[in-house]
Amino acid sequence: MSKPPKRHVTLTDIAAAAGVAPMTVSRVLNGSGYVSAETREKVLAALRKMNYRPNGLARALKRQRTETVGLVLGDIANPFAAELSRGVREVLAARGYNLFICVSEQSAKEDLAAFDSLLDHRVDGLIVATRASKLGNDRLAEIVEAGTPVVAIGRDFRHPQADLVTADHLRGGYEAAQHLISLGHRRIGFIGVSLTSGLWLRRFQGYLEALREHGLPVEEELVAGGGASAEQPGYATEEMGYEGMRQLLALREPPTAVFARNDFAAFGAMNAIKRAGLRIPQDIAIVGYDDVPLASHTSPPLTTVRQPTREQGRLAAELLLRRIESREPVAREERIFACELVVRESTVGK
Amino acid sequence: MSKPPKRHVTLTDIAAAAGVAPMTVSRVLNGSGYVSAETREKVLAALRKMNYRPNGLARALKRQRTETVGLVLGDIANPFAAELSRGVREVLAARGYNLFICVSEQSAKEDLAAFDSLLDHRVDGLIVATRASKLGNDRLAEIVEAGTPVVAIGRDFRHPQADLVTADHLRGGYEAAQHLISLGHRRIGFIGVSLTSGLWLRRFQGYLEALREHGLPVEEELVAGGGASAEQPGYATEEMGYEGMRQLLALREPPTAVFARNDFAAFGAMNAIKRAGLRIPQDIAIVGYDDVPLASHTSPPLTTVRQPTREQGRLAAELLLRRIESREPVAREERIFACELVVRESTVGK
């Protein structure tokens, strides 16, 4: 009963059992070189009987590649990250590569740890979708220069030998705000940015640009952070949206429309609005960002900005494989996907 | 400019640069054995300059362990999976282990592929949180018997040498239904199970048990699947909930309360109810399952069953490490966490 932690069965074990050289077993396994039907049968029999699994470590050590790609995510509890990883996986699986995901929980330090851990296992390439940090970007540059293919997704990492895939959030933010302006709104709040963090956010800058362009003043009081959680945005940002909206509602003159940093913040905000006994969109209109599946199923359905998430994942994977499989240096590619405003009833009542 | 795909820097390279034997470098790296301060300095200098990273493959091949654990998830776009992985990560990180996540997209075949891929990289152990399948369980048994520590989470895999962590969904489902019954409901629908799939679902069986116990008839028409998506439940099950609820609303005599398989299905159902111009909970009461963050932020807030998700992840990680780090055989542990009904306004108006 008590199983002493067994050694893995090795190719050499098989060879011994089948009475051939290890090399012959290797040939059978990889279908390379000539093996007589008879020998092959012997080997196959031994393989079946002994339940052999090749040691990827040893194989990779010899072959110098693992056919595995690492994906670093900041936050797994995030529909965006999920959809992204689906896209990545689709492409990799089709090309026979495995995917290992590491999560950094939004910390630059954990980011580094994830890089190292994946590289230690000699993944063939890295897709990085975490938030940029000086620390992380410096390390990434080293990694790239050391010869490991790297593709960034939506992360501010630019390097002549790494590709970048992202979506045009500046324009996305702009269009969201522009939409509200075109509906006649003049006091438009933003939820999800605090004065100490997030001001770099592209979608926020797009919002600012739209206001400016239409001659609307940017009022500080209309920009709501949402407390502590603003530091660590993740899945649970309903909280952030809820708190942010409460701040805005408490103003002497609350906004007539708000643009939330993402759909979850928007959900929280919608809730705060309803709790206050106000109607959406009649009293306050609201726009989110991301178009997560739930967005079309709230009441009212949420107007939001859709980014082609899965496509970003797919493209990143393709760019990475291109680098991995090419012997020569590859020209840098930077691809920016367009975002699309999806108008629903949270801004335009029906 | 054009970088020819460089070879990784090896320990031998460092040794050559520092003018010592590889072994000496190894000693410096691992802090094992004696090295004179002087030699150490030379080596450290070379290390810094050449940007060395140990080859985990080679190291693992030699050491026969990777200090890495694999986690197999069915669906990454799932708050439950996300929270689970957080718990796992917390514990592993604290003990110096890395975590690689593989996603099987709910397919038994991909499940196997994930196992293989992780084992090929010789992870020290496996945590499996995917849906059970004959194929998968058979393979898991082999894996366990071959000596790799395995812990299952919420998956019907029982093996004398593998641990199991789960929550009492039978009781959770029972309490949800019981709650509705105690509020006076007699026609209680279930959303998220179709006659061709999901009948094995514990929370559904709990629902059945509660009905039976209270002498309520189980009516087939009150059990709604939700179409194609029922086959592949994942994050996007608002759809499923929405469709399921529409089926129920179309009945000659619709239910006065529904219990949804999970919170997302519940959100979809709530939406369908509102669209139909009915009120929650006055016209139809609703209970979800999981207590995802959003559940407390819908309108009305959702009554739901909470399971200690992160704790399950943490415990699973601890059990796994126990197995990994123990030389002797370890006694099987099966731990079932209790679930907790969280009553909010979707069942009890205020």
Added chain:
DNA sequence: TTGTACGCGTTATCAT
């Protein structure tokens, strides 16, 4: 205190 020899499990190369 430092170095040498060998092995981890594969596969590439060359020989037979």
Added chain:
DNA sequence: ATGATAACGCGTACAA
């Protein structure tokens, strides 16, 4: 068609 040998990069055991 098959086998012997070396090597991938590191660490253990032992020698110097």
